Amino acid sequence: MRRRTPRSEHRTAAHRARDRRWYLGALFADAIGNGLWTPSALIFFTRAQGMSLGATGAALTLGGVIGLLSIPLSGTLIDRWGALPLIQLSNLLRGAVFLAYPLISSVWQLTALAAVLSACERLFWTANTPALERVVGKGDLLPLLGTQNMLRTVGWMAGAGLAALVSGALLQHPDRLHLIAWLNGATFLTAALLTSGVRLPDRTTDPSDPRQTFATAEPAWRSILTNRPFVTLCLTQLAFALMADSLAVMLPLVALDVLHGPPWLPAAALIASSVSLLLVQRPSLRYYARQGSPLRPLRLACVVFSVAFMLLAPAHRLTSALAVPLVLTAAVAGACANALFAPVMTLLANETAPEQRKGHYSAIFQLAWGTAAVLAPAVGTFLLTAGNTVLWLTLGGLSGATAALTSLIPPWQQRRHVHMAKQAQPCRIVIAGISGAGKTSLAAALSRRLGIRHIEMDALYYGPHWSRSAEFTNDVAQVTASEAWVCDAQYHWIVGDLLAARTHLFVWLDLPRHTVMHRVIRRSFSRVLFRRRLWHGNTETWHTLLFSPRHPVRWAWTQYGTRRAETAAYFARHPEVPVVRLRTASQARRWLRSMLPTNPRPEGTDGQPTSS
Structure with missing residues (x-):
């Protein structure tokens, strides 16, 4: 027990x-x-x-x-x-x-x-x-x-x-x-x-992770220097940081000495860059979340850097009247590129490192940042002595080389997820989320993909005429005693820790409120209009839709924050069970595709207890 x-x-x-x-x-x-x-x-x-x-x-x-x-x-x-x-x-x-x-x-x-x-x-x-x-x-x-x-x-x-x-x-x-x-x-x-x-919690390691075995079998620095993907990642970071630092260091000098702009222009460029970073940082992270791969955000950062450099390359031939818009545009472009590459590169470096060597790996990665900060003033001033065009065209060439270099970076998050699936594919999965988040649809799709049983919890909880089953806890205990299944709700306020004790994985559909409401309203109106029969012949009616405080539409709206906090607390009480948190529909689709298909093996009728 x-x-x-x-x-x-x-x-x-x-x-x-x-x-x-x-x-x-x-x-x-x-x-x-x-x-x-x-x-x-x-x-x-x-x-x-x-x-x-x-x-x-x-x-x-x-x-x-x-x-x-x-x-x-x-x-x-x-x-x-x-x-x-x-x-x-x-x-x-x-x-x-x-x-x-x-x-x-x-x-x-x-x-x-x-x-x-x-x-x-x-x-x-x-x-x-x-x-x-x-x-x-x-x-x-x-x-x-x-x-x-x-x-x-x-x-x-x-x-x-x-x-x-x-x-x-x-x-x-x-x-x-x-x-x-x-x-x-x-x-x-x-x-x-x-x-x-x-x-902070105590550090834990996963013995099945091959990175841990490799890290303990090799001396720390040797294991890093022979890790070619990570070395490539650090070289890419050095190139990104050198472009960002060179732009930050040389732009004020070019604004005053090449473009002959007003004295306040460097300060205005700094303010424009800072404000732009504040505005674009979260959208850039959402863009990365939609892509699911680091390559496109990193290559887009290279493109944005190239735009800034190409704008500044002919600056010495332009009139001083263009100094202000040109410098401010370049400053904003640099901030947007920084917002795209900096968090993603840091995340990739951290994901690459085994738990026991986080410090060593982070040190080499930070060495790339520090080296760029030292090199940028020297490289920038040296190139500027050869001419303004030489400076910015060289940096533009560096952005193109960096874009090519990003193709050598493995998408560590996707590779790690696939590797984990190959090592130990979860075969007992609980999907959690508020009403209307799409738990049943995801569970059904996962059931088909993995060839495991889909336990529809509402079919166990509700009887004819929306009555509530007195044997619900016993039925859940019986159906989850089997070897492999996916269920579409946790019902922890009734069954307690029963599912947490048996599951291999929690999947949390933590979608935005507007997404949930769009889904639950569309689903309920479809059920009412077409009189769709649910479990045991039950149907939704206009009366319950409009007046019942426990109808899914009203429940999803009023209980969104409460259920979200309860779900987070429930998972926190069970740190031994891994949690996959899916915040958008696109994340859910990508995660579903990352699960490796297996041969179907039906185990009874969905949502119904099997005989023992």
Whole structure:
């Protein structure tokens, strides 16, 4: 007999939501700190600390390179101690560095602190994706990556605005510019405090996953460097990041020196880019969800980058009157391309990594980001010395090569799902969702595809004249004792944990409310108009459609949020059963196609208990 779940475990879903809020709050504080410091750094060191511009630039560059070299060590530490503790350590150390900046008086001190700061930045970003996955689970990682992009953009803009206000007020009193460093240190200490409230579940590994076996059989770095698909993924990421960083670095320079635009144009381009990212991030994720494959979004990002580069290639031949629309259009195109490629590439890298080597894989992936950030200014300025056209045509060629390179990236999500199906095809499946979501249709299609029995739960629950069966629980126990089946509802408020104890897989049809209402209204009107007979001769009538509070149409509308929360809590009480969450009809169709067909083997009449 399966034991009852303790009441304390019922709050797992609430805990996950709370951890998500705390973690996103820490990311927002971190973003404010970055936005506060980036436009103020050179002003702070040259005005408040009295250092020369050349010495400051050299020290910050050298510190950044030293920090870049620390990335492999970050991966090792994450796999040994976990992602979240190292994120907390990173925030604490960054806060300490900014509090110490007002105390420095020499270039070597600045170089040392800049190296520590850079290493902590790399440590944070290496640990970030593994930590995000642990906070929300693999199924919700991509939407959270998009939310992270948007949140960091808003935080960066808020920090930059605060920096402008503070710097403008304090420029007449250089010694008071120390306030900028102290404020920045406070944002990172706040982020460390917020992440201390996050409680992550213990890491688990799947022994049947061949990536786990390979990871434990080979030394960590050797297993990564011999993983050709992942190396290809990292090279693709390097190309994407180099295009994005080169555009961000060189666009202000071209706007002023080549196009001779107004002085405010670089700032306007930055604002246009940030706002565009906020507007297009979620639509770009929905586009990826509809495609089901990373190739089209990534290639579309290459096309958008190419449009921006080709617009800027003849810029030196254009009049200054075209500077504003040209630069703003290129900035918006760069933001749209970033929204398309950044979350998807991060998700692919995370999906590639075995659980025991998340840190090592994330470190190599972040090395691609960091290398692009170091190379972009040098490559961009070198190409610009050869001419504006040379710069942008070279980057356009890089976008074409990147598009070709994406074809070498395996669609890891689809391949993983197919591999899991080959290893252990689930043969006891429960489909959950609100009335009208399409549970019965999906169950029937899955039954035909897998050749397993379809248990129609409403046929067991309702008797003639819509009476409710007193033997429902016993009937469910009898029909689900067989070897293979798919049932189209969980009825957990009646049968308790019976189905959870027997199923191999939960499938949650978590469709949008408007999709559910369209389906349930169309279904009910069809049943009423054509007097379709359901289980045991039952039919829907106009009276029940218009006046019954438990009619599926009214029930789907009023209980949508309640049932959704109950379903999430029910699944959280049974973490041992995997859950496939399908948020759109297209996702449901793709998942159905991913299930491998088997030979039919009927086991009795659908929805009716068999004799034992």
